[in-house]
Amino acid sequence: MNPVKALENHGQAVWLDFLARGFVAKGDLKKLIDTDGVKGVTSNPSIFEKAIGSSDEYDAPIGQALKRGDRPVSELFEHLAVEDIQHAADVLRPVYDHLGGHDGFVSLEVSPYLAMDTKATIAEAERLWKEVDRKNLMVKVPATTPGLPAIQQLIGEGISINITLLFSQKVYVKVAEAYLSGLEKYVAEGGDPSHIASVASFFVSRIDTAADKLIDEKIAQANDPTEKERLAGLKGKVAVANAKLAYQEYKRLFSGARWDKLAAKGAKPQRLLWASTGTKNKDYSDVLYVEELIGPNTVNTVPPATLDAFRDHGKLRDSLEENVEDARHVLDELEKSGISLDAITAELVKDGVKQFADAADKLYGAVAHKRATVLSAGLDRQQMALGSSLGKAVEKSTEDWRASAKIRRLWQHDKSVWTGDDENKWLGWLTSPAAADIADYEDFAHRVKGQSFTDAVVLGMGGSSLGPEVLAQTFPKKAGFPKLHVLDSTDPAQVRTMQASINLADTLFIVSSKSGGTTEPNVMKDYFFERVSETIGADKAGYRFIAVTDPGSSLQKVAAKQDFARTFYGDPAIGGRYSVLSPFGLVPAAAAGVDLRTLLTHTMAMVRSCGPDVPPHENPGVQLGLAMGLAGLEGRDKVTILSSKKIADFGAWAEQLIAESTGKDGKGLVPIDGETLGDAASYGNDRFFIDIRTEGESDAAHDGKLAALENAGHPVVRIVMKSIEHIGQEFFRFEMAVAVAGSVLGINPFNQPDVEAAKIKTRELTAAFEKTGSLPKEQPVISTDAADIYTDEKNAAALRQAGADGDLDSWLKAHLARSGADDYVALLAYIERNATHIDSLQHMRLAVRDKRHVATCAEFGPRFLHSTGQAYKGGPDSGVFLQITADDARDLAVPGQKASFGIIKAAQARGDFGVLTERNRRALRVHLKGDLASGLKMLDTAIQNALN
Numbered sequence: 001m002n003p004v005k006a007l008e009n010h011g012q013a014v015w016l017d018f019l020a021r022g023f024v025a026k027g028d029l030k031k032l033i034d035t036d037g038v039k040g041v042t043s044n045p046s047i048f049e050k051a052i053g054s055s056d057e058y059d060a061p062i063g064q065a066l067k068r069g070d071r072p073v074s075e076l077f078e079h080l081a082v083e084d085i086q087h088a089a090d091v092l093r094p095v096y097d098h099l100g101g102h103d104g105f106v107s108l109e110v111s112p113y114l115a116m117d118t119k120a121t122i123a124e125a126e127r128l129w130k131e132v133d134r135k136n137l138m139v140k141v142p143a144t145t146p147g148l149p150a151i152q153q154l155i156g157e158g159i160s161i162n163i164t165l166l167f168s169q170k171v172y173v174k175v176a177e178a179y180l181s182g183l184e185k186y187v188a189e190g191g192d193p194s195h196i197a198s199v200a201s202f203f204v205s206r207i208d209t210a211a212d213k214l215i216d217e218k219i220a221q222a223n224d225p226t227e228k229e230r231l232a233g234l235k236g237k238v239a240v241a242n243a244k245l246a247y248q249e250y251k252r253l254f255s256g257a258r259w260d261k262l263a264a265k266g267a268k269p270q271r272l273l274w275a276s277t278g279t280k281n282k283d284y285s286d287v288l289y290v291e292e293l294i295g296p297n298t299v300n301t302v303p304p305a306t307l308d309a310f311r312d313h314g315k316l317r318d319s320l321e322e323n324v325e326d327a328r329h330v331l332d333e334l335e336k337s338g339i340s341l342d343a344i345t346a347e348l349v350k351d352g353v354k355q356f357a358d359a360a361d362k363l364y365g366a367v368a369h370k371r372a373t374v375l376s377a378g379l380d381r382q383q384m385a386l387g388s389s390l391g392k393a394v395e396k397s398t399e400d401w402r403a404s405a406k407i408r409r410l411w412q413h414d415k416s417v418w419t420g421d422d423e424n425k426w427l428g429w430l431t432s433p434a435a436a437d438i439a440d441y442e443d444f445a446h447r448v449k450g451q452s453f454t455d456a457v458v459l460g461m462g463g464s465s466l467g468p469e470v471l472a473q474t475f476p477k478k479a480g481f482p483k484l485h486v487l488d489s490t491d492p493a494q495v496r497t498m499q500a501s502i503n504l505a506d507t508l509f510i511v512s513s514k515s516g517g518t519t520e521p522n523v524m525k526d527y528f529f530e531r532v533s534e535t536i537g538a539d540k541a542g543y544r545f546i547a548v549t550d551p552g553s554s555l556q557k558v559a560a561k562q563d564f565a566r567t568f569y570g571d572p573a574i575g576g577r578y579s580v581l582s583p584f585g586l587v588p589a590a591a592a593g594v595d596l597r598t599l600l601t602h603t604m605a606m607v608r609s610c611g612p613d614v615p616p617h618e619n620p621g622v623q624l625g626l627a628m629g630l631a632g633l634e635g636r637d638k639v640t641i642l643s644s645k646k647i648a649d650f651g652a653w654a655e656q657l658i659a660e661s662t663g664k665d666g667k668g669l670v671p672i673d674g675e676t677l678g679d680a681a682s683y684g685n686d687r688f689f690i691d692i693r694t695e696g697e698s699d700a701a702h703d704g705k706l707a708a709l710e711n712a713g714h715p716v717v718r719i720v721m722k723s724i725e726h727i728g729q730e731f732f733r734f735e736m737a738v739a740v741a742g743s744v745l746g747i748n749p750f751n752q753p754d755v756e757a758a759k760i761k762t763r764e765l766t767a768a769f770e771k772t773g774s775l776p777k778e779q780p781v782i783s784t785d786a787a788d789i790y791t792d793e794k795n796a797a798a799l800r801q802a803g804a805d806g807d808l809d810s811w812l813k814a815h816l817a818r819s820g821a822d823d824y825v826a827l828l829a830y831i832e833r834n835a836t837h838i839d840s841l842q843h844m845r846l847a848v849r850d851k852r853h854v855a856t857c858a859e860f861g862p863r864f865l866h867s868t869g870q871a872y873k874g875g876p877d878s879g880v881f882l883q884i885t886a887d888d889a890r891d892l893a894v895p896g897q898k899a900s901f902g903i904i905k906a907a908q909a910r911g912d913f914g915v916l917t918e919r920n921r922r923a924l925r926v927h928l929k930g931d932l933a934s935g936l937k938m939l940d941t942a943i944q945n946a947l948n
């Protein structure tokens, strides 16, 4: 008789420790059932990893599953696994029926990631039990300390459990106890236990592998040949001895009054199952762990190779109860040799959890890769050319992140991923796209459309304005919906320009502020509320306003008082710069008629790609973040963003995210936005380039330069968006990347400690103005007809020493000459942000870049205060700042207060400058007098002179 089949004559069931889709589908499992009498199947994460990761037989099923809808990688895997397990269970069902439910089981393991979490293990086991929905299923739960109560609970719920990762006799007793108490509870509640089955998977070969290693070490240390021989005699014996003694415990535990009571109700004993019975040491018989453990009421689950070997040359005998005393002796001898079996088994549990988690990482990586391939038409592409040193660093960190489960911990809100400060309180952005109430936004959009507004204006700063601005600039105006504008300035001219470009009677104002306490949105609201009141009547003005704010803010109260048409609430667990995929970005988008259902559907694909179940090497957000963070640590801290025409404004949003999140504690990344691409010679070795465009946009000259940069050894990341509707994917990718980069840099990416300092100074200045009617006097270092120059004493002394004297050119020359390798020069202009002024600043900055080979920033105040301002003050001390202020041709009053827009802007510039100099930054302020256009021209000439 076939030796495998003959095992049943000894009361032992053979199960197969293997599963794969084709194997079941092609009838191979059925064959083994018929010819070998196989009575069950076990799976584990390594088995699925081999099946799915190393073959293409799951490609088509993955494709089919995704056709029915994208889903997280873990769900995708589970879908495949559940199908496989159901197929196997169906093939085994006749065995189960034939044996009256005593055998014919198939086992599916809960995620190894949950091995230390009782609650999560219970929840997952319950879910799998329901999903597989087969009587002959066993859910595998590990015999870890947190696993034990889960086992008891699940048995008590009538779920059949296979206890895995069981190595020690002592733990086995606890496992049996959990089973018995679970059954007792089930029976006490009136349940019929006859349908509950359980096996305790006692691992065998891994014990020998671990014990033999320690025995070999002892042999090497021993001098006495008889001692060496005694030790050698223990090799390959410990695992079987341990298993034999466990069986003796089984006999004790499943007999006697307690058990008889349960048995009388129809309960089945929890059989011992010999697991890990494939021989690992080639010196041992390939059927060792089958031949030595044959006995009644047991199971042996064997890998295919062991099954074949036993069929070929296995010898049968009732071995399990043979020489039990010898088994005890082997373990005594081991203990006497100074080797603790308890220590070995404790280590094996830990190691077993890790091995299965490693396998799951590989498995999820493989599934993630296949998912991304199937979805490639809908997922933005990211390609990184990092060069060898940064590339290696990223590879190493990728493995560190995987091994320490950081992406899962990040999603679990574990603040130790960062500095352990309060990062856990700021992670609402992870789930905000999924939580968006699309129907409500659609209803809102419908109402906006119904009111035939011509314009919609967002009044907000930083996170409350930059996301909406990207949307306003990226999406063309939608017929029937208002044109979306954003106002984020206190510059009087800019406020006037906005007023002139809209139709006050038909404009919807979206007042956006998370805190509600930010000066700019409040004064902008006061101004336009008054204008609208004048235009359509004070009683109706409120209906033209909506608020977007966090619950409980002062803006919420004002909105209620002034009868705003609606207030949308933000999530206080999301910081401003992370809020674009929450009401702060989505309300303006809805108002402008952007198809949010499509936008969010596309976004969710990236959210899933960056999910907790996508290991770091397949996770685009983690990859970008590691590259950015590690580049920063290597001194390539100028993240240079090159956005194509169609998404030209994206960099303005990314700037705030990167700068405000990372630039603090003297560390961080400095975003460089809007610099047109130059030749490789224009750049120092402090750059990290990110090129972002939509598919189909190409510019040969730009691409040539980019390739040259890559060839010159600069890291270049290329992101190709599928379409503008995929912008949400980039918002999320960058949010994740910056969170990851923050971890690498060792900072809290969710606070902005240095912005507050400038706000305080500004408040002091405006308070003084409200009291006295003027801002405190200040003394320029020089004054010419065209400009006054200001700085603090320290900067002035240094610049004078470097040759600054009586004219602007000399001050500029001395100041710009202070920028050296790895520095950046930032032009901070408190003037209207319009195309002409953007062009003038661009002209100046590019001249500085090309002459001094430094990175440059061209920013407008007060807008940048809520964006890059944090990094300028709190980030690395590599900035050389040229603040540009000017006389306002015409000021503009703010209703209800003395300080006008012009005064507020002046106070903001001075507050900002004060903090820069307080922090010992290299800063100079040029105040242009008279006509601004001529002033800027003059400054441009002075800068060109200074550079020559």
Ligand SMILES: O=P(O)(O)OC[C@H]1O[C@](O)(CO)[C@@H](O)[C@@H]1O
Pocket (backbone or CB within 6 Å): 461, 462, 463, 464, 512, 513, 514, 515, 516, 517, 518, 521, 575, 576, 577, 660, 752, 755, 865, 866, 867
């Ligand atoms: O939405 P709020 O509270 O008005 O804040 C606007 C911006 O100001 C900042 O707090 C910086 O001052 C940013 O982080 C934020 O996006």
Ligand SMILES: O=C[C@H](O)[C@H](O)COP(=O)(O)O
Pocket (backbone or CB within 6 Å): 017, 042, 043, 044, 046, 164, 201, 205, 206, 275, 276, 277, 278, 301
């Ligand atoms: O239930 C089965 C176990 O997961 C399996 O037998 C472990 O075997 P291994 O030690 O060969 O990995």
